[in-house]
Amino acid sequence: MVSVGVFIDLRWHQAAGGHVKCWESFAKAAATLPEELTLSLHFLGDQEQVIELAPNVRYILHPPRFSTERLTFLKDVPGHTDIAPSNPSLIPYLEKLDIVHITHPQFTFGKTAKRYCQQQGKPLIASIHTDTPEYSRIYTEQALEKLFGQGWLNQLLSQQLQIPRRYKQLMVARQKRYWQSCAHVLTAQPSDFGVVNTVLPKSHISHLRRGIDKELFHPQHRDRSWLEQTYNIPPGKFLLLFVGRLDACKNILTFAQAVKVLLDQGLPVHALVVGQGSSDQEVQAILGDHVTLTGTINHDQLGPIFASADLFVFPSQTETIGNVIVEAKASGLPVIISSHGGAYQSVQASGEDGVVIEDDLPETWAGAIATLYHDPDQLAQMKQATLAHIDQHWPTWLEVLQNDLLPVWQAVASIPDRVTKRP
Structure with missing residues (x-):
């Protein structure tokens, strides 16, 4: 003892x-x-x-x-x-x-x-x-x-x-x-x-x-209708999820600006942002009606949100590992993350079980999102590889x-x- x-x-x-x-x-x-x-x-x-x-x-x-x-x-x-x-x-x-x-x-x-x-x-x-x-x-x-x-x-x-x-x-x-x-x-x-x-x-x-808690974060919690109704999300949108503090350390404005690039290109995307921070009003100003800001949500209630989105986009460059990235992957949600800091440890091979981005230019991030949006087969394959990585290699x-x-x-x-x- x-x-x-x-x-x-x-x-x-x-x-x-x-x-x-x-x-x-x-x-x-x-x-x-x-x-x-x-x-x-x-x-x-x-x-x-x-x-x-x-x-x-x-x-x-x-x-x-x-x-x-x-x-x-x-x-x-x-x-x-x-x-x-x-x-x-x-x-x-x-x-x-x-x-x-x-x-x-x-x-x-x-x-x-x-x-x-x-x-x-x-x-x-x-x-x-x-x-x-x-x-x-x-x-x-x-x-x-x-x-x-x-x-x-x-x-x-x-x-x-x-x-x-x-x-x-x-x-x-x-x-x-x-x-x-x-x-x-x-x-x-x-x-x-x-x-x-x-x-x-x-x-x-x-x-x-x-x-990772593989019961709390699991694809079985997916319920897109519930998510849309609960948070008043327009149906039929390609839903991009961000979970974390809304500030410079998490690079939230790169996320918001990337979504804006996609909207300007005419893609039917919507941003779901979970968390709070000093940049919330700026995010709202950039995206207007195309973003849902939920504020802080209890950790044990995040499973259905991860499982019900289409893509997790997290440009933070200050992560030592990034618990939210692992939680997204365990929920069957493909991830796009930064190569800076320690977040990259949660992806085995960029392009297979996630995408790792080298810079923080909104255009680069928008391009990676658009590629997956236009290729549903690749997105589906990435989802399977994401789940396999967590199931086979990630500890409890x-x-x-x-x-x-x-x-x-x-x-x-x-x-x-x-x-x-x-x-």
């Missing part, structure tokens, strides 16, 4: 993003392993609260000490976090654990856990879920534009002094320093390995896959827990008096 606490510097709520949903899925899987694992997931919440999921699994919510919600220029970030230097109220929980596992090195949970583990010689493990440095660059650019507009001062800071790029470099350096203090780091995409390997030996690095969340996480936790916990201090 190993006792593990995972510290996730994000709020827990029903509309949380893929990072939180990932750990919710691991928690559900952990409930089936009561003899091997005690798991606590620590999130941010309005008040201190313990939520029991099973005798061996619980969520623990902690109020933030200094939330980014206080900073008005960060109101559009994907998920608010805590940026206080430390949170002493975590110490009693840290003391009870065999393994401390963090998912955000830069924020309060991560800083507090690192300091405690260094002082006590307790093993610290980190996993990569988000491309935090790239997110930092994008949101720094947006913050500068909001503060100073498009004028000369913004040009000076963003272009000449390259503040967003420099901030990204700073975040990369901070991550590396943090990883030096870890007994093990779990990566999300192949490019992560080389970066972590600059500060840790290969034996202390491994890959953490993402799982329980399999990932048993093969990728639990062995690392057990191995690190079994090393006596491990000290993770590093210079």
Whole structure:
């Protein structure tokens, strides 16, 4: 039996993003392993609260000490976090654990856990879920534009002094320093390995896959009539689905502009956009009556939406893997995704079980969509290949827990008096 606490510097709520949903899925899987694992997931919440999921699994919510919600220029970030230097109220929980596992090195949970583990010689493990440095660059650019507009001062800071790029470099350096203090780091995409390997030996690095719930996301949930009636979608349209935050990090405007190109060409397409974000009004302005904006929908209600669309189009370049891509494929929905970031891991061969696009030009994305629209046979073949890939090669969340996480936790916990201090 190993006792593990995972510290996730994000709020827990029903509309949380893929990072939180990932750990919710691991928690559900952990409930089936009561003899091997005690798991606590620590999130941010309005008040201190313990939520029991099973005798061996619980969520623990902690109020933030200094939330980014206080900073008005960060109101559009994907998920608010805590940026206080430390949170002493975590110490009693840290003391009870065999393994401390963090998912955000830069924020309060991560800083507090690192300091405690260094002082006590307790093993610290980190996993990569988000491309935090790239997110930092994008949101720094947006913050500068909001503060100073498009004028000369913004040009000076963003272009000449390259503040967003420099901030990204700073975040990369901070991550590396943090990883030096870890007994093990779990990566999300192949490019992560080389970066972590600059500060840790290969034996202390491994890959953490993402799982899929093959019952929740399955073609059997397809019901196009229900989808059209529920969301007032015009019948007879080629339905293009986007699921995610509506902001620059997810490249939503490339999606909207690509749909506009297709509409200008006379193709009978309609966009279904699930999520919320700072670009929602701009998407509406670009597409008018040819887009349905649903807002946020609970994760357990997404299955029929994925299964009932015609094509999943996701230009995001900041994914480490992209849970929504896997969920679309498991639902039998062909995908068009970006080659940038780690999203490409979810497609075996571009043109067979999905399409991988090299750039973010709307015309390129529109061309890929149009090709599939005009070739129903290729689209049908891609759908079959999509399903085969998930059925034959993609693990469940329980399999990932048993093969990728639990062995690392057990191995690190079994090393006596491990000290993770590093210079």
